[in-house]
Amino acid sequence: MTTTIRTRAMCLLLLGGLSASCRNPEWPAPDPGPANYMAGPESGTPLVAGFSNASDVQVRIEDFKFEPSRLTVSPGTKVTWVNKDGEPHSATSSEKPKRFDSGALDSDKSYSFTFAEPGSYSYFCKLHPHMTGVVEVR
């Protein structure tokens, strides 16, 4: 499956709790323009195995699927789900009690959650429980 994560090389410290080992002082300051993107669907070069050490990562909900359905991020990463489908969906934690719940996301609506702690966070769509995904934080 092609990785469709888009990342923005944001410079440091937007959110608390970022792990120091994930910061690269040599990264350029943020500047809109494809040259400053680490990778993306435009360049056609996916990040290694869905791993991102940027602070902002996106999961697309489309065709009744989470893309990518398996995402690995570092602690402190903010993950944003965007619903690009015509039907409402949700990103709801499978655990009890729920770690996070986007609630109903209509088309083009998004929801963000910051994964502060390492762990494996499985989730699903409340409306269409066959849609499942997992965020690995390490």
Added chain:
Amino acid sequence: MNKDQESLGDRMDRRGFLECAAWAGTGLLWTVSGGILSSRAFGQEGTGKGGARAEFTFVQISDTHFGFSKEPNKDPAATVQEAIRKVNALPSAPAFVLHTGDITHLAKPAEFDAAAQVLKGLRADVHYVPGEHDVLSDETKPYLERYGKGTKGLGWKSFDHGGIHFVGLVNVVNLRPSGLGYLGAEQLEWLKKDLEPHSDSTPVVVYTHMPLWTIHEKWGWGTDDSEQALTLLRRFGSVTVLNGHIHQIMQKVEGNITFHTARSLAFPQPKPGEASNPGPMKNVPADKLREMLGITSVGVVSNPGTLAVIDSTLA
């Protein structure tokens, strides 16, 4: 899927048949008798005097999705209103209406309000069960606030009418990841006790949102623990299970149990395998939309346990 009416059955008089043709249009007519589903002319109601089982009809509507506003239907309120006019114009006034869920699209208060506003145009009482869309925000709270009266647990209940036992089940709450619909232990326990006093010859009609048989697992069209409910129902001589959720008509007969799904009043969904996902069918020309939406009218004829199920479209 529209079939013309078949040849006249011997229980139907000429006037009844003409009245029936006037409103059913190119609808489907089905009769269930002793568990066998066959397509023939609907026996119109008689004077219904005396007898343990008076003849009556009831209507099922489903999946109104108030709040939905995309292709192929920017205004479900309008198509629902057309259906209400149709129901109110039925030659045999229904005793009540069943709404098998997805009343709203996103369970927003404004959507529930809009639904109530439009549905009060129905001249008959309506019995509801929720769809998964109705419990999207804050779980069952908004739904039960409006429709919980007289129900137990997460909104299930039963009632009797004309010798038939009606059971409304809720299979859209506490859905598990990778799962289908779900009834849960508490509801199944309630169902067991609820059915106990009724003899095997009592016709039972179960109405719920998600199908109680697995139509298409990949799209979540089924109920994980339905087998436990069906086991409780199998001893009855006539069981009819009505549901919505899939926005198209499908049926199945399993012994004495007949399953019948309903069309939506908002938008059609594709058949299993005809699309990559079960979302609304978008490329439906405006003049074809109403042929894919509709209501279900169910009639009880004087033969005990016999139901005539009629699907009709809005067009």
